[in-house]
Amino acid sequence: MQANEMAAATAAGGLDYREVRKIQFTGRSTYVLSLPKKWVEEMGLKAGDQVTLLREGDNSLSVVPMSSAAAAGSGSLPEATAIILPSESPSTLRRRVVSMYLAGYNIIHLKAKSGRMGPALRDAVREVARRNLVGTEMIADAPDMITLQVLLSLPELSVNTAIRRMYLIASSMHRDAMAALAEMNAELAREVIKSDDEVDRFSLYVLRNLVMAAQNGRVLREMGLKNPSDCLGYRAAAKSIERVADHACGIAEAAARLKERLPKETLQKVEKMSYLALSVLGDAAEALLRRDYQLADRTVDAAGGVHALEADAVQAMEREKVHDQAATVRLVLEDIRRTAEHASDIAEAALNETIGEEMAMAAAEKALGR
Template sequence: MNKERSEEVRKIQLTGGSTFTLSLPKKWVEEMDLEAGEKMVVEEQGSSLLLSPAKLEQEESARQAEVNITSDESLDTINRKILSLYLVGYNLIKIKPAEERLKSSQRKGIKEFVRKKLVGTEIISESIEEIKLQTLLSYSELSAKGALRRMYSVATSMQENAMTALEEGDKTLANDVIEIDDEVDRFQMYLIREVKAAIRNPSILEEIGLKSMRECLGYRLVSKNVERVGDHAALVAKNVLEMEETISDESLEMIKEINSFANSIFEKAAESFFEEDYEASEEVIQELREIYRMEEKVNQFLTKESPPEAIRVRLILESIRRIAEYGSDIAEIVLNLTIDKK
């Protein structure tokens, strides 16, 4: 249940002839379990001040959780529990069996999941009775912007390599593209963890490299679009794997042309977000129309292709168009975040 937002108008008092003071609402002090003499963190955010208890930062670094699992519990269920605890900011996660010991398959699956999905998290101890996971990477070591830039870099590399795999008929490269999709997911999970931590404790905003809750929302939304770009690059690679025949040189050139334009839209959108560039994001949205025209042109040409491969090419075209559309979605987020700076 959401709490209703409460607002009060309080007067600034002058005490001792040189100190300005403002009293805190009693109800809020009690809810936060604060007492007289405790320290508060005061941060300037434009014309506003952000107040948060200093002890929140100490609690943040000491958060621990324990997961008890049964021998018949599926690995997917176990990993979802671990991921949920990671996302809400627990730094030490203990995994224990409800019975005597952890099954070998469970231990192996947990270790693989941690390696593939959880940035900055290590297994610090392991036995048949317990596995301890600890997140060792601090927010300041990898900012939200750094995590998103890593996602963006991997996603664009995936799409470039997927096109190379199509052009050269390289199924090994196509497999590599599919496997590296986990890297995009890893950094998205880490970014979500940072954003959730900032929502819970606004005093760490500066530590994760952001300025406001509004910016947190922007990073969360953009990360989802970048993650979907990675997914569609992997889909292009999967269609390359399933192709039994090569496509004509003319079709390939048309696909490369539309792919280059789609990537350009995505890259411009991402940079407009990082640079908070309203004009550049507006240009991206205008350019999206050209993708639809190019896609229609290729589809009309595909009647010359053999039926099985025409289907694959259309699926590849759909993924390319979706990549451009996700770029446009990012540009719209930039417009919403920067409109008041115009």
């Protein structure tokens, strides 16, 4: 039984699961620990039934009935009900739904206190489910209540896969934004801005799963993570990639405002800076996903080079007398610089996640006399 389930049962007045029991030795090689009778009865177990023993990251053991996974798939999912006041605004309701999604609830009931939910609130719920919440569908729509259910199960989309998709979308947005800038392509710029919703959806999905993983060792392993501390690095990476997408939108918005093409040298300097930002972003994502300490370390150093390239671009603007559009170009340079800085943040998260493995490897090599 998981720790949070034990705590909930104890709080509800059930068996005290903190009781001390002795390990007994039987036969020649078997250690035996008896299970509390009340817990066995509550789980519907009997002699001969199987349970799974899971070793957690802190070396504790979880006892999980074999039927627990089937029970979860049959509809016994966490639920939550929020009472919606008549004075509640659509934006407040959207934030509430997102918070409940991030908390890990699979079924979300939204019930109107006044007996009827207005059109603006209903539209807000539909919009946030469609645009922001991966795998979430409206399964009930009554005048006084709306019910959302998260249909996507954990193994279908791992955190690694979601992070990689976020990176691919954000980097594609950056490239398209730079193409829109070079070609003065307002239509392409608008497409970049539309893509931002997709990155936001995956970001919320990752954060939701990390919250659940931090609370449950079994969920942590199902996501392909090793330790609860991994959640911190992945959370930082998800937020950084989300910000990279926001900066791509900033470049696209600047491209849409341009009145004439940028001078050749200025554009080349801006594109060179962009190339570096994308390069370190790709390396940072790979370092995190592959748990590569050395690549992460090199990436942090490489990201620092963006400042010199920014200075070169500013000098090119001055040489080519870019005055009317100087403010717009400087905003683009800032967005590119911030992209490289967020890539450095991801690489630093990878360093923090893998330092233990790096130290263990160094110790092993020392022991071998290398």
